Amino acid sequence: MRPVAPQALSRVKKTATNMKRPIQPLALLLTTLPLLGVAACDVGHGESLAKARYANCAPCHGNDGSGNRTVGAPAIAGLPVWYVEAQLRKFRDGSRGAHPDDIDGLKMRPMARTLLSDEEVKVVAERVSKLPVVRPAVTITDGDAGRGKAMFGTCVACHGEKASGMQDKGAPDLHRTGDWYLLAQLKKFKGGVRGSAATDLTGQQMRPMAATLPNEQAMKDVIAYIRTLEP
Ligand code: HEC
């Protein structure tokens, strides 16, 4: 290494002292600029994070969130943030999708666990809720809406007159996810495959309600009636 000449050293010191005063306004600018930059970046980061995380959902729920029956994945587009967030948290902590008989829940559970923090859960839930609602196709054709109407009386207290959901009850809109999925969930609640975990407080409220439907035909009937209620 070449020794540094003493003159060179003193030159450096001098420049540093000379710079001290005029540098102050500049320093202020330099410290605020990155802050502004960071704020702007955060928005961009949130967007790209949402996109990156949703890319993990698309293989089953579709790019547009319309679902895929063959893998048991329901339509999720346009579900409210609070509901999506609540369900993702449940899948993550095992309140939902951990029962050994919950074949479809067990598929979804590891997916929710790709979301590493509450913040990621929120970001992806917001993205899901902003996807335009895709009206699900009718797949159950042997339900009797007339018979279902009487049974739907029990559901109104939490899901509302039009089955469009009530946030304060934790009860979701029933028009967005498709009839086959509603039937699957009613069976799960009735059989205790969903809603029986000690930590699943809202699921526990829904369970006895599914039990009021005596059999599969009754479930199809109530679903047929729900379909007649325009959201
Ligand atoms: C491997 C396929 C698969 C992937 C990937 C996947 N899911 Fe799912 N998801 C499912 C299945 C299957 C269900 C239905 C579970 C059940 O029957 O209880 C489900 C259910 C859900 C539900 C519950 C809907 C409701 O009405 O209760 C939400 C919300 C959801 N998924 C969001 C997501 C998000 C967000 C991602 C990406 C982080 C994702 N899923 C990735 C298969 C998947």
Ligand code: HEC
């Ligand atoms: C005491 C309130 C309450 C009543 C009454 C009620 N539900 Fe629910 N329901 C809920 C809650 C809360 C959830 C969400 C459970 C969760 O967080 O996993 C739910 C979820 C559901 C789901 C699953 C939706 C999805 O996207 O996964 C279906 C289907 C459903 N209810 C149908 C019905 C039907 C049909 C009736 C009437 C027979 C009914 N509910 C009565 C509170 C209720």
